[in-house]
Amino acid sequence: MNPKQAFWLPFTANRAFWKAPRVIKAAKGHYYTTDDGRELLDGFSGLWTSGLGHCHPRIVAAVQEQVATLDYSMGFQVANDKAIALAERLSGIAPEGFTRVFFTNSGSEAVDTALKIALACHRAQGEGQRTRFIGRERGYHGVNFGGTSVGGIPANRKAYGASLVPGVDHIRHTHSLADMAFSHGQPAWGVHLADDLERVIALHDASNIAALIVEPVAGSAGVLVPPVGYLQRLREICDRHGILLIFDEVITSFGRVGAAFAAQRFGVLPDLITCAKGMTNGVVPMGAVLVREGLYQALMHGPLEQVEFFHGYTYSGHPLAAAAGLAALEVYRDEHSFATAHALEPAFEEALHSLKHEPYVVDIRNIGLMGAIELAPRTGHPGARAFEVFLKCFEAGVVIRNTGDVLAFAPFFDTTTDELERIFATVRRALEEVA
Numbered sequence: 001m002n003p004k005q006a007f008w009l010p011f012t013a014n015r016a017f018w019k020a021p022r023v024i025k026a027a028k029g030h031y032y033t034t035d036d037g038r039e040l041l042d043g044f045s046g047l048w049t050s051g052l053g054h055c056h057p058r059i060v061a062a063v064q065e066q067v068a069t070l071d072y073s074m075g076f077q078v079a080n081d082k083a084i085a086l087a088e089r090l091s092g093i094a095p096e097g098f099t100r101v102f103f104t105n106s107g108s109e110a111v112d113t114a115l116k117i118a119l120a121c122h123r124a125q126g127e128g129q130r131t132r133f134i135g136r137e138r139g140y141h142g143v144n145f146g147g148t149s150v151g152g153i154p155a156n157r158k159a160y161g162a163s164l165v166p167g168v169d170h171i172r173h174t175h176s177l178a179d180m181a182f183s184h185g186q187p188a189w190g191v192h193l194a195d196d197l198e199r200v201i202a203l204h205d206a207s208n209i210a211a212l213i214v215e216p217v218a219g220s221a222g223v224l225v226p227p228v229g230y231l232q233r234l235r236e237i238c239d240r241h242g243i244l245l246i247f248d249e250v251i252t253s254f255g256r257v258g259a260a261f262a263a264q265r266f267g268v269l270p271d272l273i274t275c276a277k278g279m280t281n282g283v284v285p286m287g288a289v290l291v292r293e294g295l296y297q298a299l300m301h302g303p304l305e306q307v308e309f310f311h312g313y314t315y316s317g318h319p320l321a322a323a324a325g326l327a328a329l330e331v332y333r334d335e336h337s338f339a340t341a342h343a344l345e346p347a348f349e350e351a352l353h354s355l356k357h358e359p360y361v362v363d364i365r366n367i368g369l370m371g372a373i374e375l376a377p378r379t380g381h382p383g384a385r386a387f388e389v390f391l392k393c394f395e396a397g398v399v400i401r402n403t404g405d406v407l408a409f410a411p412f413f414d415t416t417t418d419e420l421e422r423i424f425a426t427v428r429r430a431l432e433e434v435a
């Protein structure tokens with residue numbers, strides 16, 4: 001074995017990768033530099049993470065200062081000043097009523113934490129039998145056991161079979177090529193798909209169900225945009241049955257859909273919100289669960305010295321991550337980044353949809369600065385065509401993402417129209433070559 005290949009890459013075909021490794025060694029603004037000195041235009045903002053661009057000077061400076069001031073302090077029974085400040089700021093930009101913040105180190109941990117909070121709150125309110133979770137087909141909620149279980153992407157689940165968390169069911173996903181292909185923004189068709197929740201509730205009985213978890217816009221399964229009225233209807237059904245609603249906003253928060261949170265853009269309030277990625281602009285790993293005051297209070301009982309929620313990570317609220325988060329939030333505020341992202345949406349939409357007539361394109365969809373081009377799969381080789389397009393774009397100096405047979409796009413909030421043109425001209429050429 002070649003010791004230079006000890007690194008086992010996540011969500012990657014490792015054997016193929018090492019035949020022709022793609023290695024990044026630097027980044028600045030909208031560009032990466034590879035180990036062989038090539039410049040690549042990043043059309044995916046890192047991995048949905050870095051809407052402000054790479055190595056934003058204010059975030060870099062904040063992290064540099066923090067690491068020399070307080071590198072780490074114990075996170076249990078002791079707090080650090082930056083985590084306290086970041087929680088206050090987050091709650092300040094969150095939808096009304098999200099007053100409490102639990103820090104994690106990733107989106108996956110935020111999801112599993114949110115699921116545990118839901119269970120604990122029901123139990124504290126005398127409904128400990130509410131233990132079931134409902135997810136959605138094609139949902140992605142990270143890779144820990146809870147998130148994998150409520151997730152609905154078959155490839156992410158099949159290797160773990162019966163080992164997943166029991167008591168989980170899924171509602172149907174919201175995508176239909178026949179009814180909504182080439183929608184711009186939210187599809188007009190499909191609000192009735194929310195009623196599938198009633199079917200699942202009837203099967204298990206509401207009294208056994210703790211929470212429904214959905215991404216407001218499903219990201220990893222290829223940007224599935226909620227039909228008009230769909231999220232509102234999910235909220236109504238959850239309310240009717242005392243089921244908590246968790247919005248997994250790991251991708252959709254911090255400007256990706258032109259607002260701090262998708263809950264605000266869509267005007268639907270969940271009970272818990274998970275976030276990560278853009279919280280630090282991707283600079284230091286960090287996630288969080290935002291919690292409504294009533295749920296938090298449900299756990300605040302018993303003797304004062306009693307730990308109310310037996311859960312936490314060594315690095316919950318890590319000072320370096322919190323400093324990066326504080327700096328990112330300041331930049332979002334000072335540079336009006338969410339408005340900037342919102343203003344780019346029409347140009348992005350137009351550039352994306354201009355590929356409608358390219359070979360194999362069967363659907364294009366978008367909301368905010370999330371976009372997807374779905375390709376017809378190659379017979380017998382699902383995903384191969386999109387992967388080839390990804391490779392060709394990479395060779396041509398543009399980074400996009402492939403997921404299944406979908407090409408996904410996530411420009412920076414201030415991506416220029418020239419850069420958009422370059423990204424989609426490169427994709428167009430790649431599609432023609434693959435044809």
Ligand SMILES: Cc1ncc(COP(=O)(O)O)c(C=O)c1O
Pocket residue numbers: 105106107108109111140141142143215219220248249250251276277
């Ligand atoms: C909606 C959603 N939830 C959870 C996660 C998991 O986050 P992480 O990879 O930081 O664990 C992701 C990652 O893409 C995500 O998109």
